[in-house]
């Protein structure tokens with residue numbers, strides 16, 4: 380069979396391209412919403428941890444955050460997704476929703492450490508300048524430190540979003556049809572591995588390249604603002 | 607604001623007499639340690655309203671630490687500091703103190719993500735709730751005062767060290783502080799930029815604002831100060847008028863220090 384015949388067999392016959400399309404849709408939904416949860420929650424955790432480091436306040440919240448980070452960074456993503464689906468959200472049937480929460484919580488743990496690193500990298504003098512004008516810790520954190528920290532950790536956050544996108548490919552473990560699972564279903568129907576799997580890999584690659592150029596442009600714009 | 611200008615004028619008038627000025631800051635038995643190392647070993651000091659004091663002394667003698675205690679960037683381990691009769695140790699929130707006691711840092715510490723105008727207006731608008739328009743008018747006046755009106759929209763990274771320090775002074779002044787603390791404001795500058803910053807500070811000294819300056823610029827200290835404090839190993843070894851310290855003094859420690867810095 381020629382390549383084009385194989386292509387037609389795998390993607391066109393029986394409208395098999397729909398597996399990829401629906402899978403891609405789920406992959407994007409999970410990635411985008413998990414990323415939002417990851418950024419918001421990770422950001423808050425980082426602020427709690429940093430305010431605690433700087434001022435000794437927020438003791439209990441800080442302990443909760445630390446426990447969360449230890450557990451989520453210390454266990455495999457697949458295991459977390461399985462536990463979320465089969466143990467914690469047993470009664471929830473919406474697999475995409477469970478995946479969003481599982482990946483969101485997972486990503487937040489990494490985002491938190493990235494943002495905290497960025498916050499720590501901001502010169503202590505910035506903090507003192509804010510204090511010496513009469514500002515309080517929280518205001519300094521949000522208006523002085525974090526805007527500078529975000530710029531510093533944008534590359535790492537962009538990396539994290541790429542990692543997240545690729546990690547959602549384990550969604551098949553809970554029987555959710557994401558892009559990877561879609562390709563695998565085609566493979567099981569046509570007994571042809573190369574075409575659907577390479578096709579799936581190609582789509583991931585395009586997505587990652589898109590994400591990369593998007594964040595590059597964002598970084599450049601932020602840099603331009605300061606010169 | 608109006609009242610403040612008036613009172614500054616009054617202070618200037620009063621300073622001619624030179625007596626009976628109220629202390630703005632009083633320091634008693636101040637002790638501060640870092641770990642096991644005692645850095646300040648019982649400091650006594652008074653800063654009178656409208657006076658300019660400079661703190662000189664060898665590196666590591668605790669000058670910065672003392673200054674940073676005055677606006678509570680460091681917390682003392684013993685003794686007491688009073689700001690206009692209020693004990694710092696009893697203040698539960700330092701923001702009031704700090705909005706009245708401004709600080710200029712050796713390394714400027716301008717906010718790099720804000721332009722010059724925003725650097726200056728940020729605190730008055732956010733902390734004093736002054737309208738943006740009024741704060742900007744104030745900022746323009748201050749920029750004129752430090753000779754940088756044309757840099758209003760520049761970002762700190764686009765300015766020279768001397769220009770950044772002048773903006774930092776304007777930023778501190780925008781809060782209309784009662785006292786201004788300056789910690790070696792020219793030490794991080796290239797030699798050719800020191801003069802422009804010292805001139806701004808000299809002009810400022812003439813307006814009647816209360817200032818405490820840590821400096822290694824002895825000619826400047828002599829010219830601008832009402833009182834000079836000489837610090838050594840965590841104590842104020844001697845204090846007095848510039849003449850007392852720079853001319854009529856026979857303390858061997860001070861004389862050797864002055865010989866070393868006055869090249």
Ligand SMILES: Nc1ncnc2c1ncn2[C@@H]1O[C@H](COP(=O)(O)OP(=O)(O)OP(=O)(O)O)[C@@H](O)[C@H]1O
Pocket residue numbers: 640645663664665666667668669670671672
């Ligand atoms: N946060 C800190 N932790 C530990 N030690 C400190 C800290 N800050 C200052 N010190 C130490 O305290 C001593 C006095 O420091 P300080 O900065 O007050 O001296 P200084 O008189 O301002 O010196 P310089 O003229 O070099 O600026 C130094 O030995 C310094 O190493």
Ligand SMILES: [Mg+2]
Pocket residue numbers: 669670671789790
């Ligand atoms: Mg110092």
